[in-house]
Amino acid sequence: xxxxxxxxxxxxxxxxxxxxxxxxxxxxxxxxxxRGAARLVEIGSAHIDGCLYHGQVxxxxxxxxxxxxxxxxxxxxxxxxxxxxLHPGLVRGDTPEQREVLGAGRALMDAYVALGARPTxxxxxxxxxxxxxxxxxxxWAESNAIAFCNSVLGARTDRYGDFLDICAAVTGRAPYAGLxxxxxxxxxxLIDCTTIPxxxxxxDLSMPLLGYLVGSVVGTRNPVLIGLSGDVTEDGLKAFxxxxxxxxxxxxxxxVGVTPEAPDLESAFGTREPAECINITADxxxxxxxxxxxxxxxxxxxxxxxxxxxxxxxxxxxxxLLDHGSSIAPHVDFYLSTGxxxxxxxxxxxxxxxxxxxxxxxVVDTCTYVTSILRPDARVAMTNSGKWAHYxxxxxxxxxxxxxxxxxxxxxxxxRVLIDDNLLR
Amino acid sequence: xxxxxxxxxxxxxxxxxxxxxxxxxxxGGTDHDGLIIDAHHPQHGLSVTGRVLVMASGRGSSSSSYVxxxxxxxxxxxxAIVLAESDAIxxxxxxxxxxxxxxxxxxxxxxPGDLAALTTGLTVTVAADGERGVAQISPxxxxxx
Numbered sequence: 001x002x003x004x005x006x007x008x009x010x011x012x013x014x015x016x017x018x019x020x021x022x023x024x025x026x027x028x029x030x031x032x033x034x035r036g037a038a039r040l041v042e043i044g045s046a047h048i049d050g051c052l053y054h055g056q057v058x059x060x061x062x063x064x065x066x067x068x069x070x071x072x073x074x075x076x077x078x079x080x081x082x083x084x085x086l087h088p089g090l091v092r093g094d095t096p097e098q099r100e101v102l103g104a105g106r107a108l109m110d111a112y113v114a115l116g117a118r119p120t121x122x123x124x125x126x127x128x129x130x131x132x133x134x135x136x137x138x139x140w141a142e143s144n145a146i147a148f149c150n151s152v153l154g155a156r157t158d159r160y161g162d163f164l165d166i167c168a169a170v171t172g173r174a175p176y177a178g179l180x181x182x183x184x185x186x187x188x189x190l191i192d193c194t195t196i197p198x199x200x201x202x203x204d205l206s207m208p209l210l211g212y213l214v215g216s217v218v219g220t221r222n223p224v225l226i227g228l229s230g231d232v233t234e235d236g237l238k239a240f241x242x243x244x245x246x247x248x249x250x251x252x253x254x255x256v257g258v259t260p261e262a263p264d265l266e267s268a269f270g271t272r273e274p275a276e277c278i279n280i281t282a283d284x285x286x287x288x289x290x291x292x293x294x295x296x297x298x299x300x301x302x303x304x305x306x307x308x309x310x311x312x313x314x315x316x317x318x319x320x321l322l323d324h325g326s327s328i329a330p331h332v333d334f335y336l337s338t339g340x341x342x343x344x345x346x347x348x349x350x351x352x353x354x355x356x357x358x359x360x361x362x363v364v365d366t367c368t369y370v371t372s373i374l375r376p377d378a379r380v381a382m383t384n385s386g387k388w389a390h391y392x393x394x395x396x397x398x399x400x401x402x403x404x405x406x407x408x409x410x411x412x413x414x415x416r417v418l419i420d421d422n423l424l425r
Numbered sequence: 426x427x428x429x430x431x432x433x434x435x436x437x438x439x440x441x442x443x444x445x446x447x448x449x450x451x452x453g454g455t456d457h458d459g460l461i462i463d464a465h466h467p468q469h470g471l472s473v474t475g476r477v478l479v480m481a482s483g484r485g486s487s488s489s490s491y492v493x494x495x496x497x498x499x500x501x502x503x504x505a506i507v508l509a510e511s512d513a514i515x516x517x518x519x520x521x522x523x524x525x526x527x528x529x530x531x532x533x534x535x536x537p538g539d540l541a542a543l544t545t546g547l548t549v550t551v552a553a554d555g556e557r558g559v560a561q562i563s564p565x566x567x568x569x570x
Contacts, residue, residue, distance in 0.1 A: 027520055034433050034516040054488065055457065055495035060525050141487065161487025161514070163494075163521050249485070394453065 020070025024170035032175035046169035049141035053105035062111035072116040072169040081109040121365035122339030139168035147241035154260035187224035190274040194227035205404030208386030211243025220249035243386025295399030298416040301378040306337035307385035329415030427563040435555030436529030440504035443476040450485030459501035478503040483512040493518030505551035
């Protein structure tokens, strides 16, 4: 199928809006051709993941666009960078590699701000900074943000990543393909959770485990979940989507009766028949916890919560859990990652003082698994995130224990791993 | 006889074929030096540098575009990529290296049945013309037995 562009888009390609816009448009149309798109679609906002430093090419790309005079033309939020700009010294600069990340990582963050993006530095822009409307076309990058945007908000983005994200923000266009189209948003696989007891589904621990299992089974197909009650929270859906996007490649999921494109089973599948039907039981959740938990024994060095970035509700819950009882064991570093907008609100509500008094280290603008924050001799880390548990062993070389938020607090106090699988039965 | 292919990115290159037995994710699956570091990949430990990389499809994270572009910048990337399925992540990484550094790495798509003809060790030329929409893969005379 040949790509047709509008006169305005052709003028961008021809340089009418400057060489930076022309470069961005070459990338957008080049990708549209590879994706087989017949046209481009105008977008209402963009979320950029290219601001995390992985090598010189990322910095070269952003500074080239900036130097050619490009600016974003739609509201644009930024995902995490390599540094915590509000807490200097938190990210380590002990080795030459770490110092390169501190220097070039900062330059990369600055370049994206110079391109006109908002310095939100969060993987959960949907909590506070940007909530695209139902049905709106956007260009979002970062797998958890993509899954949340499509599934929970009902806005439409394909799986975008580094480079294309900023080019879409500059041109205000994306290829009309993939999850922008009605057909690609329908369900593929039915996931039956009806045998899992309600009291188990209400645990915060259950959602990352369910997401991990579903992602492992469906890969990049769209799962449709039944058996979850209407009181599942946005935090639960965030944890589910992030885990499913990590273990599989889920960018769109439906929870019947909960998510906006699935008021009922018929809407979720449209005219399709489910390609597969899969039952998930409480025993499967226990098995998933054991698969994600790579550490053995009860040693505990680090607790990290807030991947994706913690919401205001999660911060309030953590503050409440820490309010009564003993303090955190001195040898355990307890990190909470969140966005700077959410942190400002939590500060206003008085939660932050309570957390800091309990010894919690707050991380913003970045995340504990993508940059050097943990102390080098940390061997075992506990997390409430399926995504963190999936990536941290490879990224950081630590053993991981997946646990609920209250298990994280109890273990941090005891100074050793305390988990109970009976919670899930 | 040359194989007819569909160009996903234009360029011309000559190199020795490395045919992968399984899809490869550049992110997490290869390092900046072009080595296959995915411990689960059957060709773990081999290098993609300068090779005509042949695989049925790409796999995995959109950060693979970044890793591939960084390899091409460092001169540790493949000379050409031959796929049986269109792959936007691979095409994007190659597009970026071309925009920034003028490195035109051909990426082409062939019919799945044609992959078997591209055996590891064969020296081939891959020529892709994105403008005209034509591409072909020709064995080099020196490598014909």
